[in-house]
Amino acid sequence: MNALVQPVKQFKKEQIQHATDDPRWVRYTLISVSLSFILLFLFLPLGLVISKAFASGWQAYWDALSEPDAQAAIRLTVLAAFITVPLNTIFGLASAWAITRFEFPGKSLLTTLIDLPFSVSPVISGVIFVLLFGAQGWFGEWLIAHDIKVIFAVPGIVLATLFVTFPFVARELIPLMQEMGSEEEEAALSLGASGWTTFIKVSLPNIKWALLYGVLLCNARAMGEFGAVSVVSGHIRGITNTLPLHVETSYNEYNSVAAFAGASILAGLAIVTLVLKSFLEWKQGRRL
Amino acid sequence: MSILIENISKHFGQFAALDHINLEIPDGELVALLGPSGCGKTTLLRIIAGLESADEGRIFLSGEDKTGHHVSRRGIGFVFQHYALFRHMTVFDNVAFGLRVKDKKERPSETDIAKKVHNLLELVQLDWLHDRFPDQLSGGQRQRIALARALAVEPSVLLLDEPFGALDASVRKDLRQWLRNLHKELHVTSIFVTHDQEEAMEVASQVVVLNKGHIEQQGAPADIYDHPANAFVSKFIGQTNVLNLNEDNVIWLKTAGIAVDDSKGNVAHIRPHDIDVKKADADSDSPVTLKDWQHLGSLIRVELYRPQDNGSGTYLFAEMPNERFKLLQLNRGDRVALHIKHAHWFNS
């Protein structure tokens, strides 16, 4: 027996390359390529925002952000998000309920139409509102006659933001609620719960993470939207400049610290979004 | 081609999936690796194939050491549990794959490939499906295509992982017989993994019983059934009544015709068909009563109850042909006399 065991021990731990393994050099090359790419395209930009924002020190950074125009831009950005996110959330819930809980003709067309704003260039999303409410637009004369300003004013900004963030909540909820089916809700209804109670106590707890996720993405886009808002805003400093527009204006005026200080807030928003997103995915992954 | 497995061990973390396995499989056999789930049988099969590497030990195919060889250089055919057919290729292209990836020097011409593929598809009786995609086939058809694909490269050894595991019961029955016949025709050394003892007994010429990373017994199906090496094998292969040799049981076994010998072990395993049942005579003192019975097709399984002194009781199962049961004219609650023809002895 010993004679048989001895030679075997010498070959112990002989590793073969598994069928699904790539050769080591391939692995290392691909990992290096990926990491360099990500470093160059994702981490470097973030680092640059921070370094440029603080290029002239804390004080300059603070001054750039507390300057009245910057403050107004931040306020306007928050206001636009504050109006659009709840509206699109309600829409997302209503449309997901109608689409996933009922059968009706034209359902798939409706689902496609909800996604439509995603395939429209942000600039076009702004242009359509100028065509509707601008001085030469569809309602232009009527608006001027009644002294209502939509374009180059806050309502235009809100409308454009509504348009570009329109599908975010709905498209998170629809696939999830479709997959979930309505058995639980039917059970609740059969036990005598009212429709509203069923929604609050049965549906909502099941979709809350996906809902939060949709709201999060909706908010990030609402606060960060540039193209559409840029068309309808008119860039009036202190009045119709959102934070992204303030960043643009400052950058074009070679006010690097102001531009990057603004950018740092938006980048921070992006980081918070990503962190929360990972958290929600983790939460949902655990739950499902 | 013969297979020699020498001292193979494999750990997953602390868990020893295989513990110094030694096994020799002669040329041309159809071997079943049989064991409960988690016993290491699939791991062993994958190690033989080269899909997994062992921590130690060596694999010889036809006397040639293949331990360090990549799976693509071992000359084995592997049939996966869920078939792993290439879903983007037709049945024909699936079977032709192994021939088409050969080196230019060895690769047959397309006409030869076509001829060979059609021959194989005829062998598995599915030539009419050659232009279908895997998603359009039934489970049994996929299984046979997977086999044809593995055979195309003329492997010296055929390895099948739970070949009937994913199939409906009726299809499974047919395919078992078909596989056995195919093996008779081709005579390629084959190993298949299964957790179903009936399947192993029916299909294989040799059965290897694995448990917790050990080989418990190796032998012909009849051999293993009639002479189980230990309590695990006895219980795993077929059904058995287990009796601990306490004083009460020893006395009772004697009356049932079995002489108890301490030296043979402290547990008796009795196959249901080794128990003869008849109606107790009026003067018999047999305490055993008939509780119930079930039809198992040609056999009847009877449930027997033996009350014990301490107030509890034990259930025993016996099996007999339908005909005989009818002759006995037994009713529920009847007292019966037992004669035990044979018992296996083990130490627990």
Next chain:
Amino acid sequence: MRQSNIMPGFGQTLGFTLFYLALVVLIPLSTLIFMSFKLSLSAYIDIITNTRVLAAFRVSFGAALIAAAIASFFGFIIAWVLVRYPFSGKKLVDAFIDLPFALPTAVAGIVMATIFQPSGFLGKLLIDGFGVQVAYRPLGIVVALIFISIPFVVRTVEPVLKEFDSAMEEAASSLGATRLQVFNKIILPNIFPSVLTGFALAFARGVGEYGSVIFIAGNQPYVSEIVPLLIITKLEQYEYEAATAIALTMLLVSFLLLLVINLLNRWMRQRSGQL
């Protein structure tokens, strides 16, 4: 229809959905079409065939095409690495892939411009080392669009790669295929439709992209002027008709391209028995 008997709220939710959809999306979007009716066909053709407009289309579609192709290549590698290879910091990298989705485009724009401008960190390196200027050239547009495109590809390929049955690879390997053959004949045909989908999404986004591009593009008419910028320029000059015509054309062309790519994708899946 079974559900509608029990489930409440059909009328209310569908009513609100349609009303809100019409108000926010359909009516505004349809003005683009109604406005264009004001134009005669010849006027429309005049606007669209203007050399500056054509040049802008060439720049927008060309850059988006090249960027989506490059992003598809690297995105595939990144998805592969994320799914297949273990390495430290993987979770962080995986979370950061979505940065271009989350980062406001204006921020991406000024950052890209700053990095690649001739005095910038990489811009200087590339000019000194290779004599290549990225910023304020069409190349800059491509670079900015690669940044935007990457997550589209990674996030479409990643789940498909994760779901991919590795037993197919083992089967191919056991039949004697080399690793390269396994990749070319087994993995790629099964993954490619998802790469194509990612490419299409990236391309569609790239064509309409504005914020991340204008800072680095240089915006020189005929050379590095993108269509969205041209639309804004026309609008600012109160040439509403021109703006409408160009916007409508861009919308239609991108829809058409998406449709073609979707059909192509469908056809490929069908051919590979996946439908």
